[in-house]
Amino acid sequence: QSVLTQPPSVSAAPGQKVTISCSGSASNLGNFYVSWYQRLPGAAPKLLIYNNNKRPSGIPDRFSGSRSGTSATLDITGLQTGDEADYYCGTWDSSLSGVVFGGGTKVTVL
Amino acid sequence: QVQLQESGQGLVKPSETLSLTCTVSGASISSGGHFWGWVRQRPGKGLEWIGYIYYTGTSYYNPSLKSRVSISVDPSENEFSLNVRSVTAEDTAIYYCARRFEQLPANYFDYWGRGAVVTVSS
Numbered sequence: 035q036s037v038l039t040q041p042p043s044v045s046a047a048p049g050q051k052v053t054i055s056c057s058g059s060a061s062n063l064g065n066f067y068v069s070w071y072q073r074l075p076g077a078a079p080k081l082l083i084y085n086n087n088k089r090p091s092g093i094p095d096r097f098s099g100s101r102s103g104t105s106a107t108l109d110i111t112g113l114q115t116g117d118e119a120d121y122y123c124g125t126w127d128s129s130l131s132g133v134v135f136g137g138g139t140k141v142t143v144l
Numbered sequence: 145q146v147q148l149q150e151s152g153q154g155l156v157k158p159s160e161t162l163s164l165t166c167t168v169s170g171a172s173i174s175s176g177g178h179f180w181g182w183v184r185q186r187p188g189k190g191l192e193w194i195g196y197i198y199y200t201g202t203s204y205y206n207p208s209l210k211s212r213v214s215i216s217v218d219p220s221e222n223e224f225s226l227n228v229r230s231v232t233a234e235d236t237a238i239y240y241c242a243r244r245f246e247q248l249p250a251n252y253f254d255y256w257g258r259g260a261v262v263t264v265s266s
Contacts (some may be wrong), residue, residue, distance in 0.1 A: 036190050071191070078240060078259055079183075079191065080252035083254040122191050126251045132206050133183075133193035133251070 037062060038123050038136035045142040050113050054139045056106040056123035062134055066126040068106040070099055073138075074119045082121070083108060115143050147172040148241050148257035156235075156264050162228040164260055166241030167221075171255075174199045176220035179244040182215065182226045183253070184237040184248075197224055198246050231264045238262075 039057040042046045046052045056068060070083040081090050083099035086106065110117055123136040152164035154174045166180070173180060179194025195205035197215045205213050209228070218226040228235055242253040 066249040066251060071253070077254070078256040079242075080256065081252060081254050084245075084254070085250050090254065124191070124252070126246070127249060130207065132204070135191040135193065137190040 037127055037130065037134035038125070040121075040123060040136035041137045042137070042141045043142065045144055046113050048113055048115065051109060051111045052113060052141055054110075054121050054123075054141070056108070056110040056136050058104050058106075058125070058134075060104060061129035062104075062125050062127040063101060064104040065107055065128065068101050068123055068125050070097075070106075070108045071122045071124065072119050073122065077082045079122065107136065110141065113141075113143055117141055118121040118143050146243060146255040148243065148255060150239060150241050150257045150260035152262075154206070154261060154263065156231050157266050158232055159230055160263055162231050162235060162262055162264070163225065164239055164241075164262070165223055166226045166257060167223045168243075169222070172219075173217060173222050173224065177245075179204075179246055180186060180212070180224045181219065181242055181244050181253070181255075183240045183242055185240070185259075186237040194226065194228075195238075210213060231266050236262065236264045 044052045067085045071079040072082045073079045086101040087099045098109045107138050120138045127134045147169045156162045179196040182194040197203040212229045214227045242256040
């Protein structure tokens with residue numbers, strides 16, 4: 035049972051948009067910034083979004099993030115087959131004194 | 145470009161100690177400003193934070209693993225290591241090393257290694 039809650043899977047057709055939610059509490063998302071990671075099959079996780087909505091260099095603007103209250107979302111627009119991967123949210127939790135992640139969301143391009 | 149590479153045992157017997165090393169290139173551990181950590185993914189599960197360390201040796205661990213885990217750093221070799229004692233099949237996982245930025249509320253892992261597959265089995 036992960037501290038941050040994500041839907042197990044989302045799907046959409048190529049070119050469409052998917053939204054992945056990440057739900058937490060006051061001790062984590064309510065007070066600390068969220069980051070998002072993409073793990074392509076057989077590859078290492080890659081930072082997609084940091085500080086709620088910032089993209090590292092090289093990450094296309096099709097990926098965007100936001101945080102409000104104790105929840106966060108990752109939007110992927112213009113969905114491509116290469117976006118099929120597992121996506122994870124993460125942050126700090128002050129009650130647990132540690133890093134917490136969501137359980138991951140599998141994105142499928144129909 | 146910052147790169148991290150895990151190395152170590154792929155197969156560990158139950159009750160023994162799992163040991164992995166992460167070698168860093170493209171950045172100096174001793175320059176400060178970042179922590180250096182470990183994250184694992186057990187089969188069918190999500191990401192699980194294990195712990196991280198600063199170049200000074202100050203370390204932080206997941207409370208659920210703290211009693212069995214230790215992380216050390218060797219700035220002269222630009223590498224850091226993970227030991228997990230008394231392993232069981234539940235420790236079978238892909239182990240990733242990663243660089244961490246943390247100035248709360250900002251916190252994230254910005255560079256990751258490709259991962260080391262570790263199986264615990266007799």
